[in-house]
Amino acid sequence: MKIAVIGCTHAGTAAIVNAAKLYPEAQITVYERNDNISFLSCGIALYVGGVIEDPNGLFYSSPEHLAELGVVTKMRHDVIAVDTEKKTLRVRDLASDSESDDTYDKLIITTGSWPILPRIEGSNLDNILLSKNFNHSNTIIEKAKTASKIVVVGAGYIGIELVEAFEMNGKKVTLIDSTDRILSKYLDPEFTEQTESSLKEHGIQLALGQTVTRFEGTDGKVAKVITTKGEYEADLVILCIGFKPNTELFQGQLEMMPNGALIVDEYMRTSKPDVYAAGDSCAIVYNPTGKHAYIPLATNAVRMGTLVARNLMKPTIAYMGTQGTSGIKIYDHNIASTGLTETAALDMGMDVKSVTIQENDRPEFMPTYNEVTLKVVYETDTRRIVGAQLMSKADLTQSVNTISVCIQNKMTIDQLGFVDFFFQPHYNKPWNFLNTAGLQAL
Structure with missing residues (x-):
């Protein structure tokens, strides 16, 4: 059996x-x-x-390791054409520029994603960078050494983490986003207000609700970012606007979402026999809605890649879908979310309610305790949980993983009130704060 894999991404490595x-x-x-x-x-x-000094720890595999498993890894080889009917590949060796053909019995597509690059005047100026791969990170580090004014475009997870890193390195930082809130895909306003205040307290300038229209430069290097509401000086710009799936090879051959994400079933099978896909190149069922969605996360990718291998010969283990669970640390705030925000659910026309609690994580008779803010979103009629968000100065983010399981298993907010959690004063109260949220909803 010949197995061809396109792309050694998170999903690709797991599959291989x-x-x-x-x-x-x-x-x-x-x-x-x-x-x-x-x-x-x-x-x-x-x-x-600078938190991680040795980048080698950020690589969890290598061509040498795969070779030990009997895998032939062809680096710097670009697949330029695929025929899913004839099961053939056309490949270009980027080092020699020569081309060759190959065949497969099973094809695994793990081509990942690439940053979205809107057409903006002046985007070809020097010192306008992307943030996706290892080479990008090295370029950012090198350019940042001599930069004093850095603009980050995009207030998602990567953008937020970068502005914090730059600020901690003594840079003057501006964060631009076309939405009026940071992290708006993951958090409702009551959470983003606190995180925005924290960024401002550390001197980060927030330019929200405005879109970049052009870049201006001096001597071929970026010097200014112009938006719909203002202009900002910059000697380094990082674009973190979002990602799109790398699936151009399969246009017209495989079923896709409008954004190009390949549609796979619960066994990672695409619309063509013997062609599988996993990771950022495809969409999977989003449990809060029950519909396919594009959610490019490393956690989804490694699970899907593992399942591709398990299901390659016959359907064996079905993917349970995703809640899009994620977390981030912004200065001293630990934040995590899963499923839909209340804002997103209402925008989709869903009839939902929410419960928000502010509770101490441990009994007040203990020497120390920390406040936690938890919001749980649920359907009004069925009372099925569809999302949650948590914030605390203590690391209580694992509780969001618990609610992720609740969403996956279609549990109700009422059931959450009576789930069996242990009690020990070092860790929590007789009523865990997850129980408290469920009880308050009652």
């Missing part, structure tokens, strides 16, 4: 390693256009900020 162990007789060939594999891009801000 598991397939090599499950099918030792298979001939596995991996095509990767970059010069490195398995880079944890979620660690870029930690690397840029």
Whole structure:
């Protein structure tokens, strides 16, 4: 059996390693256009900020490791054409510029995603950078050494982490986003207001509710960012606007969402036989709505990649869907969310309610305790939980993983009030704050 893998991303690495162990007789060939594999891009801000000094720890595999498993990894090889009917590939060696053909019995698409690049006048100026891969992170670090005024465009997780890292390194930082709140996909206003205040307290300028219209430069280097509401000086700009799936190869061949995300079933099968996909290149069922959605997260990617290998020969283990659970630390605030925000649910026309509590994590008779803010969103009629958000100076983020399981299992807000949680004064109260939220909803 010949297995071809396009892209050694998070999902690709998981699929490759598991397939090599499950099918030792298979001939596995991996095509990767970059010069490195398995880079944890979620660690870029930690690397840029100097928290991680040795970037080697951000790689969890290598061509040498895959070779030990019997996998042929062709680095700097770009797949330029695929015929899913004939099961053929056309590949270009980027080092020699030569081309060759290959065939497959099973194809695994783990091509990942790429930053969204809107057409903005002046975007070809020097010192306007992306933040996605290892080479990007090295360039950002090098350019930031001599930069004093840095503008980050995009107030999602990566943008927020970068502005914090730059500020901690003594830079003057501006954060621009077209929405009027940071992290608006993950948090409701009562949470983003606190995080925005924290950023402002540390001297970060927030330019929200405005869109970049052009960049102006001096001597070929960016000097100013112009938006719909103002202009901001900058000698370094990082674009973190969002991501899109790398699926151009399969236009017209495989079923896709409008944004190009490949649609797969619960066994990671695309619309063509023997073609599988995983990770940022595809969409999967989003449990809060029950519909396919594009949610590019490393956690989703490694799960999906592992399931591709398990289901390659026959349907074996079904994917349970995703809640899009994620977390972030902004200065001294630990924040996590899962599922839908109340804002997003209402915008989608869902009939939802929410309960918000502010509770101490431990009994007040203990020497120390910390306040936690928890919001749980649920359907009005069914009372099914569809989302939650948490913030605290103590690290209580794992509780959001618990609510993620509740959403996955279609539990109600009422049931949450009576879930069995242990009590020990070092850790919590007789009524865990998750119980308290459920009881308050009653």
